Amino acid sequence: MTESTTTEELLCIGNAIVDFFASAGEDFARNHGITGESQHVEHGALMAAIAELPEKVSCSGGGAANVAKIAALLGMDASFVGAVGSAGPVGSAGPVGSADRGDSLDDLGRFFEKELLDAGVRPILFPRGSPTGCCLTLELPSPAGGEALIRAAAAPSASLELVKEDIGEEAIRKAAVVVIDGYLMGRRDLVRHILDLANISGTTVALDLGSPWIAAERAHEILTYSRVYPLILFMNESEAGAFYRTVNKYGPEGDETGEDWEPGEEKTDFFLGLTANELFPIVVIKRGKRGALVFAGGNIHRESAFVVKPRDSTGAGDAFCAAFLAAWVRGKTLGECAVLGNKVAREVLSVPGTGVKRKKIAALGRTLGKTPVR
Numbered sequence: 001m002t003e004s005t006t007t008e009e010l011l012c013i014g015n016a017i018v019d020f021f022a023s024a025g026e027d028f029a030r031n032h033g034i035t036g037e038s039q040h041v042e043h044g045a046l047m048a049a050i051a052e053l054p055e056k057v058s059c060s061g062g063g064a065a066n067v068a069k070i071a072a073l074l075g076m077d078a079s080f081v082g083a084v085g086s087a088g089p090v091g092s093a094g095p096v097g098s099a100d101r102g103d104s105l106d107d108l109g110r111f112f113e114k115e116l117l118d119a120g121v122r123p124i125l126f127p128r129g130s131p132t133g134c135c136l137t138l139e140l141p142s143p144a145g146g147e148a149l150i151r152a153a154a155a156p157s158a159s160l161e162l163v164k165e166d167i168g169e170e171a172i173r174k175a176a177v178v179v180i181d182g183y184l185m186g187r188r189d190l191v192r193h194i195l196d197l198a199n200i201s202g203t204t205v206a207l208d209l210g211s212p213w214i215a216a217e218r219a220h221e222i223l224t225y226s227r228v229y230p231l232i233l234f235m236n237e238s239e240a241g242a243f244y245r246t247v248n249k250y251g252p253e254g255d256e257t258g259e260d261w262e263p264g265e266e267k268t269d270f271f272l273g274l275t276a277n278e279l280f281p282i283v284v285i286k287r288g289k290r291g292a293l294v295f296a297g298g299n300i301h302r303e304s305a306f307v308v309k310p311r312d313s314t315g316a317g318d319a320f321c322a323a324f325l326a327a328w329v330r331g332k333t334l335g336e337c338a339v340l341g342n343k344v345a346r347e348v349l350s351v352p353g354t355g356v357k358r359k360k361i362a363a364l365g366r367t368l369g370k371t372p373v374r
Contacts, residue, residue, distance in 0.1 A: 007174045009077045009329050010322075013167065013194060014064025014181025015133060015159035016082030016125065018108045022056040023139045023148075034138060034153045043131055043155035050136055060115035061135060062159065063208055064181040066318035067325070070344060072120035074326045074365030079122040081171070083162040084109035086127035108132035109158075126166050133159035164193035173201040176329050177232075179321070182210030185218045195229045204280075208234040208321050215239035219246035226274065226281040232328070234321050236286045244270060271295040284324060284338070286317050286345075292338040303338035320345040323364070330368045340364065 032049040033041065050056065060069065068080040085106035105113060109125065109132040116123040135154040142148055167190070172178055178198050184191055198205045207222070209215045215222075215235060222243065225231055235243060244250075244267055275283050276298040283295040294301040323344035327337040347360050 007077075008079060009176045010068060010071050010179055010325060011079050011081065011171055011175035011177070012064040012068035012071075012179040012181075013081045013162075013184070014179075015062040015156055015162075015183055016065060016080075016084045016109075016112055017060075017062035017133045017135050017154070017156065017159055018058060018112050019061030020050050020053075020056050020058050020134065020136045021139075022050075022053045022136070024053065026140055026143075028052070029138055029140055029151055032153075034136070034151050036151070038152045039154070041153045041155055043134070043157045046134060046136060046153055046155045047131075049153075050134070058111070060112045061315070062133075062181060063183065063210055063318050064179050065112075065116065065121075066315045067179050067208075067322040068121045069116060069119040070315075070319045070322035070348070070361065071326050072116075073361040074323060074344070075362065075368065076322075076326050076329070076365075078120070079124055079171075079175075080116055081124045081126075081162070081167065083126045083128045083158050083160075083166070084112060084133075085131035085158045086129060106132055108134060124171075126162065128158040128161040130158040130161060133157040160187075162187075162190065164190045167194055167197070169197050169201070172197040172203055175203050177204045177206050177325055179206045179208070179325070182208050182214050185209075185214050185221070188221070195225060199229050202230075204230045204232060206232040206234065206321065206325055208317070209236075209239045209243070212238040212242040215242040216246045219243050223247055223274075226283075230279070231281040232325070233281055233283045234286065234317075234324075235283070236288070236317055240285045268300065272298055272300060282334070284321075284341075286320050286341075288316075291342055292320070294334045294338055296334055301334050301338065303335060303342060316345045316348045319348040326365070326368060330370075332368070340367070 029035065032045070034049070062082065065080050065082065068078040071078040085108060087104055087106050104127050105125065109127070112132060113123050113125060133154070133156040135152060138151045140149040140151060172194065178194060180191060180194060195205060207225070209222070219242070222233065226233060248270065271283055272295060275281055275295040278297060285293040287293065291302070291304040294303070320341035324337045324341040327340045332340070343364055344361065
């Protein structure tokens with residue numbers, strides 16, 4: 001492993017998505033085939049549905065992009081690497097920003113780029129032949145008069161076309177932390193390429209699992225990565241439960257899942273054992289209104305959170321990761337990292353997506369100081 005010459009604090013790599021948020025009736029959702037809690041749909045059909053909505057809020061999305069945006073608002077040096085749609089024929093393989101590229105992004109790609117630039121992120125975007133990915137989150141009235149139903153439909157499109165050749169050794173070497181979106185886990189060559197470059201450069205990698213399905217499907221890969229690479233692993237309670245059950249060969253039944261997941265002695269021992277080495281891996285379990293658990297060096301750190309009524313939970317976990325990593329890079333203790341993560345996540349819960357009140361985030365960022373990066 002060589003010594004990293006750091007010039008950037010966070011390099012975030014993931015799916016470039018434009019998020020749309022709207023309220024609609026059940027008939028609208030049914031007519032457009034949006035019937036599950038989360039599903040993939042054809043890009044053209046989703047954009048047609050979005051066009052019919054008279055009122056909607058839009059912002060840049062995708063887990064790694066959200067982390068980059070919140071980190072930059074906290075005052076961190078952050079970049080994002082992803083693939084978006086091209087406005088015309090796709091030329092060279094270089095990213096937008098090369099001298100000979102010009103304005104080569106489609107409408108959603110330009111919107112995505114501007115959102116990141118406005119937040120202070122340096123976007124490194126690769127135009128592809130497919131259109132820029134998008135996601136629609138619908139709030140539907142509850143049939144029983146209780147809490148609203150949430151339905152999400154995604155068309156990842158060009159975001160899935162990021163390839164390992166897009167990620168260079170120099171960019172990895174210059175970063176203090178490389179953030180990998182868990183939704184990249186299905187692209188093993190890309191993920192291994194990033195991890196290997198980080199390992200050679202002495203750069204820490206942060207991986208947010210993103211979904212219980214990924215946690216279960218990729219559990220043994222993740223376990224191997226945690227033993228080989230300098231890894232900070234983020235998961236929520238559902239993902240922690242799925243990861244634990246798969247690694248320990250439990251079936252899907254007979255164990256707690258969802259937000260009521262509570263680590264008993266056996267589960268706690270598992271994560272303590274996983275993190276028993278001196279530094280890595282660090283495992284952070286995001287628990288929403290119950291705060292966070294941080295396992296590191298064979299110890300456990302518990303941090304509570306203030307309970308708030310969320311307007312929208314999209315991006316809250318990403319905001320936690322951004323703030324935790326910002327504090328970690330600036331030399332804070334793990335407990336301080338979790339405290340800042342909870343505070344910033346709470347701000348995101350009050351708005352759609354990551355359209356946060358920037359002055360509040362900037363004020364929280366000032367508590368970080370200017371400690372040299374790790």
